[in-house]
Amino acid sequence: xxxxxxxSGSGKSAYAEDYVVSLSEKKKKYYxxxxxxxxxxxxxxxxxxxxxxxxxxxxxxxQPVDIKKAVEKMENGEKTALLECxxxxxxxxxxxxxxxxxxxVITEKIVGGIVSLNEQLSHLVIVSNNIFEDGKEYDETxxxxxxxxxxxxxxxAELADEVVEVVVGIPLVVKSGRV
Amino acid sequence: MKLIIGGCTQGKLDYVxxxxxxxxxxxxxxxxxxxxxxxxxxxxxxxxxxxxxxQIAQGGCPEKEIRTIVEHYPDCVIISDEVxxxxxxxxxxxxEYRERTGRILVELAKKAEEVExxxxxxxxxxx
Numbered sequence: 001x002x003x004x005x006x007x008s009g010s011g012k013s014a015y016a017e018d019y020v021v022s023l024s025e026k027k028k029k030y031y032x033x034x035x036x037x038x039x040x041x042x043x044x045x046x047x048x049x050x051x052x053x054x055x056x057x058x059x060x061x062x063q064p065v066d067i068k069k070a071v072e073k074m075e076n077g078e079k080t081a082l083l084e085c086x087x088x089x090x091x092x093x094x095x096x097x098x099x100x101x102x103x104x105v106i107t108e109k110i111v112g113g114i115v116s117l118n119e120q121l122s123h124l125v126i127v128s129n130n131i132f133e134d135g136k137e138y139d140e141t142x143x144x145x146x147x148x149x150x151x152x153x154x155x156x157a158e159l160a161d162e163v164v165e166v167v168v169g170i171p172l173v174v175k176s177g178r179v
Numbered sequence: 180m181k182l183i184i185g186g187c188t189q190g191k192l193d194y195v196x197x198x199x200x201x202x203x204x205x206x207x208x209x210x211x212x213x214x215x216x217x218x219x220x221x222x223x224x225x226x227x228x229x230x231x232x233x234q235i236a237q238g239g240c241p242e243k244e245i246r247t248i249v250e251h252y253p254d255c256v257i258i259s260d261e262v263x264x265x266x267x268x269x270x271x272x273x274x275e276y277r278e279r280t281g282r283i284l285v286e287l288a289k290k291a292e293e294v295e296x297x298x299x300x301x302x303x304x305x306x
Contacts, residue, residue: 006263007261007262007263007264007265007277007281008263008264008267008274008277008278008281009263009277009278009279009280009281009282009284009285010263010281010285011281011282011285041271041274130263130264131264131265131266131267132264132265133186133261133264133265134264134265134266135265136265136266138266142266146266167184167261167296167305168182168184168261168281168284168285168287168288168294168305169284169285169288169289170288170294170305170306172305
């Protein structure tokens with residue numbers, strides 16, 4: 001398992017895609033999309049990502065919640081997957097109910113789901129977002145989301161063989177291991 | 180071209196001035212030369228993110244303009260804050276600013292012969 005983290009416009013997606021391609025060889029490659037589309041901007045974003053991926057041979061699975069169920073939509077045999085991204089998945093899970101789910105519950109659900117997904121794959125590459133460095137104070141709901149994301153990233157980093165931060169398109173290895 | 184990035188108030192400009200032994204008169208702060216030729220190299224563009232923001236606010240195309248600058252000033256030093264490492268803003272303009280700044284920096288990093296990330300006044304060469 002590999003965790004790739006970066007900020008908005010950092011080039012993390014393009015890097016993650018090439019990373020998956022390079023380690024997949026002839027295995028089937030899945031792209032697990034978590035973004036829910038509400039408006040034109042979301043539509044454009046999704047379209048941009050689709051263009052980026054085109055020609056790289058990914059099969060797309062839409063899985064905005066219940067991440068472990070993504071495997072039910074995959075074929076048998078050796079396969080790799082790119083999960084993009086943890087920040088959308090967490091927001092979807094956290095705010096889909098009327099009362100926001102607590103950070104403890106959400107952390108367990110997301111990390112548990114990812115671990116179970118990873119067990120079914122030759123390799124899972126996860127994209128997550130660095131949302132932690134704007135130094136702002138937000139309302140309690142947003143702070144709970146930030147804390148949940150912090151916990152989830154730490155847990156995933158602990159479980160991952162390799163962790164890479166992408167900065168201005170440049171990969172910086174923060175945890176190196178055998179992939 | 181050299182690209183220097185990092186969080187705000189990390190001493191990026193001082194780092195550059197010291198490392199390249201430059202004097203402060205050659206610094207463009209939050210702006211770029213309007214006419215190619217009005218500035219000779221060596222040249223430093225500081226706070227590139229502020230210039231990008233003002234360009235977007237005016238409906239300009241900072242992507243194209245900075246490309247021209249880099250072509251004409253192959254030895255310039257460009258300094259910018261990293262602005263994408265936070266909660267995605269609810270305001271459309273702020274979101275666009277962060278996203279476009281990020282993409283411009285990715286493009287500049289590709290062209291740069293050297294990229295350094297400065298934290299606490301210390302530069303780490305990442306390319």
